Amino acid sequence: MKKILFLTGDFAEDYETMVPFQMLQMVGFEVHAVCPDKKKGDTVKTAIHDFEGDQTYSEKPGHHFQLTYTFDDVKEADYEGLVIAGGRAPEYLRLNKRVLEIVQYFASNNKPLAAICHAPQILAAAKVLNGRKLTSYPAVGPEVELAGGTYVSVAPSESVTDGNLVTSPAWPGHPSFIAAFLKVLGVKIDL
Structure with missing residues (x-):
């Protein structure tokens, strides 16, 4: 079974953790959900971000999402692609040297890479955005922009693909985001 690495963490956005994780399982991938300093069976707390007419999103408690793999056991070459959940987790996950090494591996080896929201x-x-077009x-x-990428403003329900990189502004973009990521992975679904 082909494997996807899924990076999440405490207070990652709930839908941006649960939905891609389940959608990728649904099409047949073994999804290794990981978080630094946590092991298989540990949980992360998620947060539900909603768009209710305020100047920014609101935040409510989410679920306890159970990790399916131990972060310290990750070997990048074992995976077809990498998905990174959004929410508040990325602001501290980006401080982890090993997280940055993993991202750099996928970017430098032109492996499918999906990132949503934050x-x-x-x-x-990880310094992998120079010359890339993406949304967030x-x-x-x-x-x-400061990292050398070109920010593309799209509706929350859309996604942007630039080579192996698939991005979306937020969870309303899941149908477009996951469809684009599956295409980059070479997955074909016959209806």
């Missing part, structure tokens, strides 16, 4: 903060910290939650746009 996850491009990790891509910026709008508040992360300046970081994308």
